[in-house]
Amino acid sequence: MYVLTIDQRxxxxxxxxxxxxxxxxxxxxxxxxxxxxxxxxxxxVERAADVVDIALHALRDGHWYVGIGIGAVQLLPGGSPREGSGSGFVAARKAVEIAKGAAAQVPLSVVPGSIGRGRGLPPSAGEGATSSANAEAVLRLIGRVVQQRTPAQWRVADRLRAHGGGDIRHGSQKRVAQELGISEQSVSRAVLRSGWQEEWAARPAAAMLLEYAHTQVLAASHPAKGER
Structure with missing residues (x-):
């Protein structure tokens, strides 16, 4: 599970x-x-792909700081996030505070939950921090692409997503052109200049890195015998 804390700028x-x-x-x-x-x-949030979706949606208009915490979550089924506890919540709080200090950078941070102090930490502890940083780097890179789109490019991008996300084919571009009352050439230029295809090619990589970070953080919280 991932905890997202999103604060208005x-x-x-x-x-x-x-x-x-x-x-x-x-x-x-x-x-x-x-x-x-x-x-x-x-x-x-349960799925890493949803985390990517949510983070990029929040980043697109520049009104939000996005903190993503990876760690243990204690929350009853159907319970309110306000009633939850665990290292994932603590990490999300820290992440959004880091995002607020990002200055000119993309205001997003990914923080792994703490596994406690002391020596003899399992190798997965360091790997959890590294993979979280890698996920953050890729999400910030995609977020930069998203934030730099013009309103005209977003009109095309939103219609393309409605027709299948990153699966851009001639037919979908033609339908978008007809719906928006513009030429197919204008749609093609918007796709090229907006980094639409690059964004959708990178989304699975961001989700994969989040999933790997999640695995490593939880492994560090419950080390195998001999790693303690």
Whole structure:
């Protein structure tokens, strides 16, 4: 399980965007998100691919800091994320605070849950930190691509996603051109300049790195006999 804590940027001078993002996320994941405190929302997500989806959606308009925590989660089935506990929640809190300090960088961070202190930590402890950092790097790279899109490019990108995500074929581009009332050449230029194909080629890599980090973090929390 992954814990996402998403905090609104510049909320003191902006409208409350939390309800709108919660509504939007319902179409991206079956896992519920809810306001945790103030201008912040939180959710516990099962699938790494959904984490990628959620993070990139939040990054696209520049209104959010995204913290992703990887670690143990104690939450009753159907329970509120506000009632949850475990190292994943602690890591998500730390991650969103790191994201707030990202300055000009993409405001996203991935943090592995703590496995405690002391010597004799299993090899997977270091691997969990490394793989979390790798996942963060790839997500930030894709996030940069997403953030740099123009409104016109997003109109094309959103219609292409409605027709099958990253599976771009001549037929889908033609339908998008007809729906938007523009030429197929304009759609092709938007696809090229927006990095649409590169984004969708990299999404599985980001999800795979998150999954690997999750495996390593949990392995470090429950080391095999002889690794203690």
């Amino acid at each position: 510049g909320s003191t001078t902006d409208v409350d965007r939390v309800p709108g993002l919660i509504d939007a996320l319902r179409s991206l994941t079956p896992d519920p998100f809810e306001r945790s405190v103030g201008d912040e929302l939180q959710g516990v």
